[in-house]
Amino acid sequence: MEQLLDTTTVIGMVHTAAHEVLSTMLDMHVEAGEPYHENAPPGSSEGVVSFLGLAGADWAGTGCLRCSSACACQLASRFLMAEYDAVNDDVLDAFAELTNMIIGNFKNDLEHRVGPTGLSLPTVIHGRNFATRSLRTEDWIVVPFRNGDCLLEIKICLQAREKVATVNRYGERQEFILGR
Amino acid sequence: MTFEANWKSNPMPFDLLIVDDSAAIRKILQRVLQKAEAPIGNVYEAGDGVEALAVMRAKNVNLVLSDINMPNMDGLQLLTQIRANEEWKTIPVILITTEGSQAKVMEAAHMGATGYVRKPFTPEQINHVLAGLVGSPVGA
Numbered sequence: 001m002e003q004l005l006d007t008t009t010v011i012g013m014v015h016t017a018a019h020e021v022l023s024t025m026l027d028m029h030v031e032a033g034e035p036y037h038e039n040a041p042p043g044s045s046e047g048v049v050s051f052l053g054l055a056g057a058d059w060a061g062t063g064c065l066r067c068s069s070a071c072a073c074q075l076a077s078r079f080l081m082a083e084y085d086a087v088n089d090d091v092l093d094a095f096a097e098l099t100n101m102i103i104g105n106f107k108n109d110l111e112h113r114v115g116p117t118g119l120s121l122p123t124v125i126h127g128r129n130f131a132t133r134s135l136r137t138e139d140w141i142v143v144p145f146r147n148g149d150c151l152l153e154i155k156i157c158l159q160a161r162e163k164v165a166t167v168n169r170y171g172e173r174q175e176f177i178l179g180r
Numbered sequence: 181m182t183f184e185a186n187w188k189s190n191p192m193p194f195d196l197l198i199v200d201d202s203a204a205i206r207k208i209l210q211r212v213l214q215k216a217e218a219p220i221g222n223v224y225e226a227g228d229g230v231e232a233l234a235v236m237r238a239k240n241v242n243l244v245l246s247d248i249n250m251p252n253m254d255g256l257q258l259l260t261q262i263r264a265n266e267e268w269k270t271i272p273v274i275l276i277t278t279e280g281s282q283a284k285v286m287e288a289a290h291m292g293a294t295g296y297v298r299k300p301f302t303p304e305q306i307n308h309v310l311a312g313l314v315g316s317p318v319g320a
Binding site: 020021024025079080081089090093094096097100101104105108119121 | 202203204205207208211249251278279299300301302
């Protein structure tokens with residue numbers, strides 16, 4: 001399926017959004033790692049993962065954040081100005097809001113490039129030995145960020161919907177968007 | 181009488197309402213406000229516009245800090261309700277949101293928002309907005 005934007009552009013947009021949110025809200029300066037593509041469902045995971053849906057007129061996508069439980073606690077401690085050493089509701093709320101802000105800022109930039117964009121509410125998952133997979137093509141751009149031993153990965157998947165032209169019963173040309 | 185003029189003539193602590201569906205953001209704002217040197221009295225919380233209106237009916241609120249994108253009733257709908265109410269129409273409403281498009285800012289200003297702070301924000305930005313409302317520096 002067709003990518004909406006080229007990889008370099010998406011990586012640049014993720015860098016800008018992540019640095020702005022992490023430095024402003026958490027006073028945290030992170031080092032960006034080497035981005036990579038993830039083309040298959042990740043194996044069994046441990047930690048915290050969040051997802052936020054993105055959608056435009058003829059494309060759809062998902063933003064995702066993932067890190068270890070310890071890293072999520074570090075992020076929440078900085079974000080909420082309190083100490084957390086175990087994942088609880090506050091840590092998950094903070095992680096959801098971080099997702100909302102980073103992917104929300106990414107979306108603001110995206111709107112300038114591809115037009116009006118909708119954003120879903122974030123979903124956060126925490127646990128051990130869980131697997132995630134997308135029903136659509138797995139083609140994520142993964143951008144890692146590190147602060148000490150805290151590794152936060154931001155994943156983006158943006159895909160144009162497939163358009164199929166056909167002729168309806170009145171002989172008129174009609175275009176469908178396949179949302180598979 | 182504007183909020184600023186009213187506060188200058190009677191500088192009592194003002195009661196404030198935070199409206200956001202994110203518990204994390206409500207918590208951060210509470211912490212920022214606790215550290216500010218602004219004359220803040222009670223701080224109430226609501227998770228959406230509907231809850232906010234219920235708080236405003238029950239409590240005396242002098243300032244509203246509200247998100248835009250929320251379930252049930254969003255921040256712009258809440259702003260409309262506040263401006264349409266004779267008793268509340270002069271209460272300052274500051275919108276704090278990830279929504280950063282120029283069109284949304286203009287829409288908020290047109291609907292009577294007093295100010296607009298984009299997420300991510302710093303404690304200084306919140307203090308700056310409060311300072312603008314009470315006409316003097318508050319906090320760091």
